[in-house]
Amino acid sequence: MTSLPPPTSRKLGLVIDLDTCVGCHACAVACKQWNDGGAAGPLADIDPQGAEPDGVWFNRVHSYTVDRAAGSLHSGSTCSSGASHDGGHASINATGGAAAVNPQTASRTPMTVHFPRSCLHCETPACVTVCPTGASYKRADDGIVLVDAEKCIGCQLCAWACPYGAREVGPVLRTMQKCTLCVDRIYDERLPVREREPACVQACPTRARHFGDLGDPASAVSQLVAERGGYALAPELGYAPVNRYLPPRARRDGTGSGAAVPRLDAASTTRPTQDEPPYDISSLPPILRWLERALTR
Amino acid sequence: MRPAFSVIFFSVLSGAGYGLLACAALAALIGPQCVPPDCSRTVPPLDVQAPFLAAVVLVALALVIAGLGASTTHLGRPERAWRAFSQWRSSWLSREGVSAVASLVAATAFVALLWIGGTGLATQLAAVASALLAAVTVFCTARIYTSLPPIPAWRGPLVLPGFFLFAATTGLALWVASTRILIGSAPPFASMSLLVFALAAAAIKWRYWREVDAIAMPGTARMTGLDQIGEARSFEAPHTEANYLTREMGFRFARRHARVLRAAVLAALVAVAAIAVLALLQPGFSPVAPDSPFPATRGDDALAAVGAALLVIAALLSLMAAGVERWLFFAEARHMVMAYYEG
Numbered sequence: 193m194t195s196l197p198p199p200t201s202r203k204l205g206l207v208i209d210l211d212t213c214v215g216c217h218a219c220a221v222a223c224k225q226w227n228d229g230g231a232a233g234p235l236a237d238i239d240p241q242g243a244e245p246d247g248v249w250f251n252r253v254h255s256y257t258v259d260r261a262a263g264s265l266h267s268g269s270t271c272s273s274g275a276s277h278d279g280g281h282a283s284i285n286a287t288g289g290a291a292a293v294n295p296q297t298a299s300r301t302p303m304t305v306h307f308p309r310s311c312l313h314c315e316t317p318a319c320v321t322v323c324p325t326g327a328s329y330k331r332a333d334d335g336i337v338l339v340d341a342e343k344c345i346g347c348q349l350c351a352w353a354c355p356y357g358a359r360e361v362g363p364v365l366r367t368m369q370k371c372t373l374c375v376d377r378i379y380d381e382r383l384p385v386r387e388r389e390p391a392c393v394q395a396c397p398t399r400a401r402h403f404g405d406l407g408d409p410a411s412a413v414s415q416l417v418a419e420r421g422g423y424a425l426a427p428e429l430g431y432a433p434v435n436r437y438l439p440p441r442a443r444r445d446g447t448g449s450g451a452a453v454p455r456l457d458a459a460s461t462t463r464p465t466q467d468e469p470p471y472d473i474s475s476l477p478p479i480l481r482w483l484e485r486a487l488t489r
Numbered sequence: 490m491r492p493a494f495s496v497i498f499f500s501v502l503s504g505a506g507y508g509l510l511a512c513a514a515l516a517a518l519i520g521p522q523c524v525p526p527d528c529s530r531t532v533p534p535l536d537v538q539a540p541f542l543a544a545v546v547l548v549a550l551a552l553v554i555a556g557l558g559a560s561t562t563h564l565g566r567p568e569r570a571w572r573a574f575s576q577w578r579s580s581w582l583s584r585e586g587v588s589a590v591a592s593l594v595a596a597t598a599f600v601a602l603l604w605i606g607g608t609g610l611a612t613q614l615a616a617v618a619s620a621l622l623a624a625v626t627v628f629c630t631a632r633i634y635t636s637l638p639p640i641p642a643w644r645g646p647l648v649l650p651g652f653f654l655f656a657a658t659t660g661l662a663l664w665v666a667s668t669r670i671l672i673g674s675a676p677p678f679a680s681m682s683l684l685v686f687a688l689a690a691a692a693i694k695w696r697y698w699r700e701v702d703a704i705a706m707p708g709t710a711r712m713t714g715l716d717q718i719g720e721a722r723s724f725e726a727p728h729t730e731a732n733y734l735t736r737e738m739g740f741r742f743a744r745r746h747a748r749v750l751r752a753a754v755l756a757a758l759v760a761v762a763a764i765a766v767l768a769l770l771q772p773g774f775s776p777v778a779p780d781s782p783f784p785a786t787r788g789d790d791a792l793a794a795v796g797a798a799l800l801v802i803a804a805l806l807s808l809m810a811a812g813v814e815r816w817l818f819f820a821e822a823r824h825m826v827m828a829y830y831e832g
Contacts (some may be wrong), residue, residue, distance in 0.1 A: 346565020
């Protein structure tokens with residue numbers, strides 16, 4: 193059934209700390225390793241050690257340089273907010289963590305932010321409702337969004353419907369694959385209780401990933417979100433993501449801020465431009481290479 | 490978005506097939522009556538047209554089935570395509586599949602009734618059902634695209650009328666060409682409709698492209714929530730090679746040549762409209778065989794051959810315009826997920 197279940201009280205999800213993530217990709221690798229052999233697998237690759245490897249990863253870790261917006265110098269007031277992580281500044285502070293920096297130069301010092309991207313297990317996911325087969329579904333008891341590999345016809349409409357890029361087509365299975373929140377692990381009573389967490393959370397060396405019930409305000413993850421001003425990605429799109437991201441803490445030089453209300457304004461949008469970056473024409477299929485030459489003439 | 494040829498063939502061919510089916514159904518329903526502006530010509534009664542209509546509906550069915558066949562090649566697992574009929578409660582793709590099959594059933598009944606010479610209520614009902622289901626299917630096809638929030642270019646109010654106008658234009662162009670070839674005369678009412686729909690399609694695409702060019706996509710900072718700090722730009726991608734997302738959503742080819750291709754679409758539509766005007770103004774384009782049910786218009790054979798050839802060219806031009814338009818519809822559309830990569 194691709195109609196959504198009634199709102200669940202349990203909302204299992206991840207909280208990802210952008211302050212302490214060091215961009216090591218251990219979450220992505222651990223995820224690939226676990227799920228290749230798990231219920232959602234195999235996550236088979238084409239040409240894995242060759243020139244053009246291709247395959248599904250449920251986690252993709254981006255790395256960004258963040259330039260502080262001009263004139264928005266913050267006082268660094270969230271530095272001391274009571275989060276339980278040590279050493280975060282030392283691990284990601286691209287500015288070098290200088291204790292006393294001239295605000296004039298500090299405002300131009302960019303910040304490095306590593307950004308793990310995976311399924312957000314949204315409360316109103318369009319990827320589920322557009323599915324024509326019933327392969328995509330949202331679990332009624334814990335809100336996890338899954339794909340039934342036996343039913344998926346590989347039409348890819350769900351991937352088009354996801355603004356967060358959570359879904360990829362397996363090049364070998366030819367069906368849609370996505371993060372399962374390690375559903376075959378978190379409920380496995382043969383595992384020690386401390387290991388009943390998604391593989392990415394277990395693997396993270398800086399404890400930047402947290403797993404829990406975001407529907408329960410008393411849970412550790414909900415409290416962490418409340419303390420650190422955790423936010424949902426692009427909530428204005430209406431998908432109501434369950435996962436939360438914790439913003440980088442303000443640097444000692446004042447770079448960065450706490451949780452401002454996310455907004456869509458002119459400064460944060462892009463327009464199509466005439467000067468697209470160059471791209472490799474030889475990578476196109478032959479008919480487009482011919483069309484490219486014909487049209488460029 | 491990557492313009493998959495399977496989906497382009499599907500939507501163009503099935504759109505043309507449904508347009509043609511609707512023309513045949515309307516012709517069966519309207520029956521004998523005066524058609525402006527030339528009241529010396531009348532649409533012949535249904536029993537006279539029945540074999541011709543049956544042939545046209547068969548062509549329409551062939552186009553729709555070819556389109557549906559092309560669409561299954563877009564699937565990773567085409568052998569499971571039957572499952573797509575199950576989720577009509579929530580999915581426009583599923584509704585489209587159900588409606589397409591229903592329209593095939595109605596059109597098959599329509600052609601069978603015409604074949605056995607039926608002119609009664611059953612044939613009329615089959616014609617109504619065929620026309621309605623053709624419209625419903627085109628509507629569902631368009632709604633598949635308008636229901637995707639991450640692709641703003643497809644969310645606008647001009648997408649739905651665009652799909653209808655191209656289905657109508659290609660269907661009418663095929664209808665006019667087939668009436669000219671099969672029964673010797675292009676009905677003026679159809680030629681006039683073709684003129685109106687071709688120009689309306691051109692106008693709506695012109696507006697659509699202006700709107701698409703003005704769309705502001707959320708940038709990297711917005712999609713990551715880092716806009717609460719400042720502007721974000723990618724310095725290291727998660728992977729060195731292309732992946733499914735960058736291939737499927739990061740297609741950039743069209744934007745380099747959009748102006749030429751858009752001009753080609755508009756030029757083709759204007760040419761179709763011009764041929765429709767010629768067909769209206771030059772009755773000699775449609776001289777009629779002695780046994781034709783249409784009232785004869787005298788003209789010389791050379792002029793008649795030019796007229797027939799022009800109407801066939803108009804049909805091909807309309808299909809070409811629809812194909813390029815549909816290719817641009819995909820290739821120019823930007824998906825929000827690319828903000829994570831392109832910043």
